[in-house]
Amino acid sequence: MFATIKNVENAVGETIPPLTAHAVSVSLPTWKSNVAYEEGEDWVIKNMKTGYPRFFIHLSIARLAEVIVEKHALPSEQAMLFPTHKAALRCLDFFNRQVSDLGPKEVRILDLVPAPENLSHVGSETASPSLSAVIFPKERFPTAKSFWQHSGEGISSRRAEYCYELFKRGLLVEKEKVDDLKRMCKGPRRYQKKVSMDSTGPLNGSNGHTSPEESKEQVQEGQDSLQFIEERFGRNLNVSLANKALHAVKRRIAGSLTADLELTEALEQEADNSRVRQCSGFSEDDVYIYSCGMNAIYNTHRSLLVARGPMKSIEYGFPYVDTLKILEKFGPGCLFYGMGESEELDDLERRLRNGERYLALFCEFPGNPLLKTPDLVRIKRLADEFDFAVVIDETIGNFINVNVLPYADVVVSSLTKIFSGDCNVMGGSAVLNPKGRYYNLLKQTWEAEFENNYWPEDTLFLERNSRDFVSRIERINLNAEAICEVLLSHPRIKQVNYPKHSPTKRFYDQCRTVSGGYGGLLSATFYRDSDAVAFYDNLDTAKGPSLGTNFTLSSPFVILAHYNELPWASSFGVDSNLVRFSVGLEETDALVAVFRRALAAIPQ
Template structure:
């Protein structure tokens, strides 16, 4: 008797992941054909898209807000792209003019929208900083705007768009140029204003009767679930978790008073949450690290070591003199680098991932650090996939970047990123000064509150995800139709991973597999009963034909670095291990 198993995760094409989540950061592409259709721009897929990954699919609330701004302030042939600050908008304009030098200031221009003067002085608005900087550009140049949005990661979040659109619609967010005198915001140190320090929780919000009271607006939407006066404390708790000094799963009011966890704090002398900087998303942290380090060293090339996430390479290629790309992440490539350095060639920084995505290879950070120290270049390590509970890469880096959107949050409903400076690094004093002078805290208040809540159980989630991923890895490795499983534990570079692995640390929740034929890969993927879409680090297992989604127009190029077009990537979640094993086994059986 045949038992029919009803799929539990067969979401419709274009449904948000998680389902019915307004600010979801993933979208359902449940079949191989749907993924190809999305990349081909086929209407039967695109017409069903309720959302998408935020840097690739501009959230509909942001689109609506941008359209409304164009209708009020723009011209018939213009579009608009929205940023949280004037300085970011100015960088976008500079990118336009770099790519198309003939564009002038009338064709690409900035409009700053700020609260009315009387509202701007309220404590609520000083906490959340609801200003928008709009870049208007010709409709024919929309691809350039999309490129800057995608590569920089510095666009506004969907929650910021909703909030500011409400103010804008009610006449409380206006053109800064119309204010007399111009509205001035007390920025204080560019890091965190004194008004929003850890003592903020003791302050009581006033001006409750003011028009467009932001606290009332949020409470009406979320049923009094958000207390925006706790924004600063939420950011401090997030930074402490990233630093490793806060690991307890407790409410925010308790978290900010806890003693540091000495067992989890990153093992670097002098390190604290004061060396952690929050960004709107992980790519924003990489983009700004690249920007600041390039400015510090001057117009030199960078090094991209190991097969990287697509936008890291694009940043290096488009926003500077270019890069030296070592796509295999091999010892031979480090030999070549050393020869170049001995011959006098110089670089401003080396960017690498630990481990890499999607092949999960680990770079030799010890050797890279030694070369950097001797030949005076910065080392930037992306620890998103490994995460600091499993590995400690900070001793080998000047800067560590991470996407908090992924496993740090887990819930797939908020974006975030971080930059960490190494206080024991050779260049720390220089980098600290640069970051303190340049840094803008553009992580939106509501996003910070959600991110803090989501990350409270970070430690326990990582431990379970590690165990589940190893179980899935064993199932895949045992099947004759699986050609190769990529996972740090079974990688030829495991020794480099283990050198950085924390006592008790695991090998993470990301793995990938290849098959002996495309037909096998498609049969497996289409019969795999997990949620399927872009992103990783979710609390639920998330699968995708990663290379198809990330590199569809450069599949042959990927193949030259051993990254096969039919690779399937898995971000393992918190489900019961035996259930996950059964799900993967049924998909493997479908091949036969």
């Protein structure tokens, strides 16, 4: 029933989970390897088979970008790939704002769409692949990468795999040429055979389907996406199936679907009103799905700017790294309260009473990696009195444990984490509060601004992975509390960060559901750096970025997230020797033993 303790030695740069083509974590098994990754040392960088997708451009995406450049650009140029023209335009706008010496037409957009003879599937039963490439000089790569990382707007690796095969066979072409051809055509369009959603579907066999023998040859060991489609859904990925999967995912996020059921049964299941978010008038129509959690945050901030006009935002509490970057780089700026203490809310209230006005306050519930919890009751009172929106990131708490929607205008979350658990697909969500003060304005804005860019194959993985998320969360809550007690009792540990034992526990409990726990994430700091290194190097869990996995995943988080700003992070109480633990589904006794052995390895 439960996962086993890691028994495979993950080499540096190996995917986590091993042999997983679209893994969202990567093995960095020693403290030294994490530092070397940040320093760009070859013995780590050259062995990277993957990485966290917003920080590491997946090899499938890089391969597609290379062939696009070979055909449509100069050897001195590179390309960054996006799912739509609008997303590419936002990247172009970022270039124009960040680079003062940008020459005319130095950065341009190339839109690629299915070739005219393969357009029969557009808007019908199968998905329509398209993408937009932002092409720029190689020396401008840091700017493009910055947008990619902060916004989460880039294409997924599964989309890249599919589009690569189409592009190589001439089935993905310049939109401008297709438009020219359409204008030249007269009379009704005569369509050719339909294109399969699988990357090899339309290319083998006269009927547009791959034979079983050919399918077996094309499914490589470790290619989990192709194998999943082959075994569970056949060679054609039907959009109607993906749409049903998306509907089920939205129902789960809304809380109306909690049973572990196959897709057809799940959609027939009556609403579980005991789990529906406690907010009258709320429905799954108020749930929006994005490519990843940071993309949900980026688009929430962008949509608020559209709705309310250009104003500064507030970041309350020490945040996950890119949230602050979004507020600083994609608008008028940000007022940052990095400690998340009541004195900072006192300062905010003074500013508000002196006439300062803000777009929105962004916070995490609880924070990452210190697991502090904001005082949502007071924040909501200030928001109502002084007219600003509240955006709460519930990724760490998750709505099974906490109910924060009544205090927010928008609740965002990374579905990549515990909602999925399998560490093989990205996703994010934004939920609007129908009782929020800006609901009508935001609903109107979201309807105008929202693009469903979520790749259908990713939808199927997310739906499958999330079926048992309720039982997984309950199990992970118990395991995390057990590990917390082990760490609290050790004399070489300086501080353990966990909502149950935090000075801000009362704020967490104000929003904790009747059956909710304190989550699966915790962290610890040590009195000596050498103790942290010895402990981490001897901890027999998977070790890499991300969290919320079905297996325990550990990381020297501050080294990875803030290596180039360690003194700055330390000024907010985020020590460089902090180790973060995302607790999984392992047998509790076995997991406790793993942590005890690592603690025992600290030199006396």
